[in-house]
Amino acid sequence: MPAHRTDVLRAVDDLVDAVSPELRRPDTEAMSDALLHAPTLRRLIVLLIERDAFDADLATAMAETYALDALPALRQLRSSLPASLAGFVALLHQVVRSLHPDHAPVWGEAADRIRRVSLGRRRVLDVLRAGPDRAWWIAFADRLTLDDPHARFPTSPYRWSDGAVISAEGGRVVDATMTSRTSTSVRVTEGVLRADDPLLRDLYAPAGRCVAVIDHNVEEHWGGELRAYFAGHDIELHTLVYRAMEVDKSIRTVERMLGDFKQLGVTRAEPVLVVGGGVLSDTAGLACALYHRSTPYVMLSTSLVSGIDAGPSPRTCCDGFGFKNLFGSYHAPIVSITDRTFLSTMREGWLRHGVAEIIKMAVVKDAALFSALEAAGPALVTTRFGTFGAEADQLAPVSQDILAAAMRSYVEAEYDNLYETHQARPHAYGHTWSPGFEIPAGLLHGHAVAIGMGFGALLSHRAGWIDESSFDRILRLISDFGLSLWHEVLDDADLVWESQQKMEQKRGGQLVAPVPRGAIGSCGYLEAIDREQLVAALRDYRRRCADLPRAGRGIEPLCRDVGLEDPSTVGIGQAAPLATEREGAKPAA
Numbered sequence: 184m185p186a187h188r189t190d191v192l193r194a195v196d197d198l199v200d201a202v203s204p205e206l207r208r209p210d211t212e213a214m215s216d217a218l219l220h221a222p223t224l225r226r227l228i229v230l231l232i233e234r235d236a237f238d239a240d241l242a243t244a245m246a247e248t249y250a251l252d253a254l255p256a257l258r259q260l261r262s263s264l265p266a267s268l269a270g271f272v273a274l275l276h277q278v279v280r281s282l283h284p285d286h287a288p289v290w291g292e293a294a295d296r297i298r299r300v301s302l303g304r305r306r307v308l309d310v311l312r313a314g315p316d317r318a319w320w321i322a323f324a325d326r327l328t329l330d331d332p333h334a335r336f337p338t339s340p341y342r343w344s345d346g347a348v349i350s351a352e353g354g355r356v357v358d359a360t361m362t363s364r365t366s367t368s369v370r371v372t373e374g375v376l377r378a379d380d381p382l383l384r385d386l387y388a389p390a391g392r393c394v395a396v397i398d399h400n401v402e403e404h405w406g407g408e409l410r411a412y413f414a415g416h417d418i419e420l421h422t423l424v425y426r427a428m429e430v431d432k433s434i435r436t437v438e439r440m441l442g443d444f445k446q447l448g449v450t451r452a453e454p455v456l457v458v459g460g461g462v463l464s465d466t467a468g469l470a471c472a473l474y475h476r477s478t479p480y481v482m483l484s485t486s487l488v489s490g491i492d493a494g495p496s497p498r499t500c501c502d503g504f505g506f507k508n509l510f511g512s513y514h515a516p517i518v519s520i521t522d523r524t525f526l527s528t529m530r531e532g533w534l535r536h537g538v539a540e541i542i543k544m545a546v547v548k549d550a551a552l553f554s555a556l557e558a559a560g561p562a563l564v565t566t567r568f569g570t571f572g573a574e575a576d577q578l579a580p581v582s583q584d585i586l587a588a589a590m591r592s593y594v595e596a597e598y599d600n601l602y603e604t605h606q607a608r609p610h611a612y613g614h615t616w617s618p619g620f621e622i623p624a625g626l627l628h629g630h631a632v633a634i635g636m637g638f639g640a641l642l643s644h645r646a647g648w649i650d651e652s653s654f655d656r657i658l659r660l661i662s663d664f665g666l667s668l669w670h671e672v673l674d675d676a677d678l679v680w681e682s683q684q685k686m687e688q689k690r691g692g693q694l695v696a697p698v699p700r701g702a703i704g705s706c707g708y709l710e711a712i713d714r715e716q717l718v719a720a721l722r723d724y725r726r727r728c729a730d731l732p733r734a735g736r737g738i739e740p741l742c743r744d745v746g747l748e749d750p751s752t753v754g755i756g757q758a759a760p761l762a763t764e765r766e767g768a769k770p771a772a
Contacts, residue, residue: 189244191234191257194227195282198275203286206293211300214293215268218275219307220314231261232327232334237343237364253281255368255518262337264324268310269294269303270389277385298388339451341366341479341517365601367515369495369594371587375483375522376408382520383456384416386481390453392419396440396467398427398459401485404528409458421447427463429628430748432502434510440470444478454479454517460486460533461493461628465508468499472514482516485525487537487568488629491544491589492610495519497601506685507618513602521590523582527570532745534564535738536629538664539613541585543636544592546657547609547697550704552588553660555581561664606695609706612636615696619682624672625751630740633666634673637735641724642709643698653703658731667737669728676718683717 198221205217218224234241236258245251256277263271276294280287297303302310311320327335333343344363350356375382387393393413397406402424413420423443425436449455457467457480464482471480484494500511526534538556545553556563559581566572568586569579596610613635621631637658644654661668673679687694693710700707712720728735743749 191227191230191241192244192248192250192282194223194230195278198223198227199279199283199286203289206289211296212302215272215297215302215310216314218272218293219268219310220316225316228260228264229323231257232331236261237366248282250281252368252370253278255366256281258366259340262334262340264308264311264327264334265306265336267303267389268305268307269298271307272297272303273385273389280381294388298391339477339479342477365497365515366517367495367497367598368518369521369590370518371521371583371590373523373583375520375524376405376412378412378415382518383412383481383483384418386454386518387413387418387456388416391417392421392453393456394421394423394444394447394449394453395456395458396423396425396443396463396470398463398485399424400427401459401525405458405485405525425459425463425467427459427466428747429462429502429622429742429750432462432466434501434503436466437470437473437501440467441474444470444474449474449478451475451478454481456481456483457516458483458485459489460484461488464489464493464496465500465511468514468516469501469510469512472499472512477514479517481518481520483520483522485522486529487526487534488540490521490526490537491586491593492537492540494521495590495594496597498603502622505622507621515598515601521586523568523570523586526567529567530745531564531567532627532739534567535665536627538564539629539633539636539661539666540593541589542660542664542666543612543632544589544596544610546636546640546699546703547612547706548592548596548704549588550702552585552592553656553703555585555588556664557656557660559585564664606690606693607697607708608695609697612639612697612699612706615639615686615694616679616682619685620670620672620675620678622750623678624670625741625743625749626667626670626672627740627742627745627747630667630670630737633661633737634668634670637661637668637728638673638720638724639696639698639709641727642696642712642720643700643707645720645723646709648698648700648707649702653699656703657699658727662731662733662735665738667735667740668731669725669735670740673721673725676714676721679721680714680717683712 201223202218202221206214208214208217242251242254245254256274260274263274272294276290279290308324324335342363342365344361346359346361348357348359370382374380410420455471455478457464468480471478482494484490495516497513497515498511499514500508503509542556545556559578562574562578563582566574566578569575569582593610596608600608613632615635616638617631617635621628640654640657643649658668683694694712696709697706698709699705739745
């Protein structure tokens with residue numbers, strides 16, 4: 184481990200040792216002065232600014248000290264000079280809570296004291312430039328304006344960019360290379376709305392308010408607990424309640440959200456809280472990407488699909504012109520939270536179709552996860568992932584492990600290719616042909632993906648990439664969970680061929696269809712399939728599915744089967760008026 188990466192952690196140690204006793208001073212202003220003017224604090228700030236806080240080596244060092252959850256706060260501290268003093272001390276408390284838990288209570292009390300007084304609203308740099316070391320801080324701030332504007336005038340502490348511009352011929356010819364970095368955190372946890380859970384409080388207490396976009400179904404089940412949580416921490420909550428069915432996944436919904444953000448004066452310094460499933464994560468994430476060109480958001484996933492797939496995904500989107508996800512942007516949440524607790528109120532059909540996204544990652548990336556799914560079986564669905572019924576306690580540990588493994592596999596595949604600059608994307612397994620037939624068939628997304636996975640496994644087997652045994656295991660696992668492997672929409676070869684052509688356009692002119700190759704848990708890519716090969720494979724697939732339970736048909740495979748409007752009969756962008764409710768704000772015009 185490079186020595187200069189551990190000096191940041193040593194600086195934290197020195198700060199805690201030197202300042203913790205001072206935080207017990209009864210006078211809040213004197214306590215604040217002791218913290219802000221401590222030499223150990225100045226050293227930590229300078230180190231964070233001079234070191235590359237986005238470097239993977241620092242993350243490794245944090246992980247090896249079992250304090251990886253403190254890294255986001257450390258990264259934000261490097262650009263916190265213009266932040267409020269309350270927010271600054273809250274970030275320090277998060278770091279101390281992870282690295283020095285014995286000292287965390289006194290730091291937490293200090294953060295609460297500062298938040299309650301007017302001093303907490305002052306900018307950190309303004310306080311420092313008025314203190315005993317004013318000359319040093321004035322000079323330091325002036326230097327940062329030129330040398331590191333990210334630390335002096337950050338738009339957002341979660342993004343960083345750089346570039347190189349070379350010109351010739353008096354500026355008539357210019358070449359530019361631009362780079363950017365985005366940081367995000369993933370948390371697989373439980374009980375995030377418990378009064379004593381600090382995760383959401385830490386994010387929103389410094390600003391004193393939270394703007395939340397909430398799925399109307401989630402509001403019905405969890406809205407009371409959400410309001411009680413924020414009220415208990417004295418944080419003003421503005422709720423924007425949206426219906427979030429597949430038919431609502433349109434640009435009209437995104438426009439409504441943009442109007443609400445404008446009405447509430449959302450800034451690029453405060454993250455919007457998105458509370459819901461896959462449709463809401465896609466549409467609200469896109470609204471955040473468009474608003475001010477980049478507004479941060481926190482994704483609190485309440486469904487299985489959003490919890491391990493759509494929620495942490497940087498691909499925000501909405502449907503358009505009858506095709507899924509035609510409009511979109513790359514805009515990852517700054518924090519993605521998956522809490523198994525929310526699954527307890529979901530009906531089985533909604534959970535079942537979410538399992539498809541876990542199977543997807545198991546087949547092409549994680550053989551151990553595949554085996555865990557085989558062992559757990561459909562009891563995962565009936566027990567709502569160990570949160571409901573007589574078998575809940577028995578299934579709870581394995582459910583936690585499966586969710587964590589699915590999330591890890593997905594993030595590993597997604598985050599090293601944030602902008603889809605290449606198409607070697609294992610997490611697109613099952614998503615090659617399904618976007619073209621999902622809406623016309625009225626299928627739930629997970630059932631459409633499951634059909635795509637089964638068909639992809641057949642193509643892999645026909646190519647000699649997996650053996651008969653592996654092919655059978657894949658189909659059996661999908662079938663055992665009650666997911667679809669066949670639907671009559673596949674009889675329309677023209678539609679499936681058109682779906683493939685559209686996908687090739689989206690993938691830069693190549694098919695690049697991810698499928699299992701070699702063994703379960705490994706991925707390969709089919710580069711081309713002509714129409715004749717596709718039609719022959721569809722015939723073969725139908726024959727094989729006929730011998731499966733339910734002839735390959737899923738349980739409650741259609742949107743209407745689980746109480747959702749049928750996207751095949753309600754045109755995209757033609758949804759019924761949104762059932763929108765706003766608390767703490769006037770309705771948008």
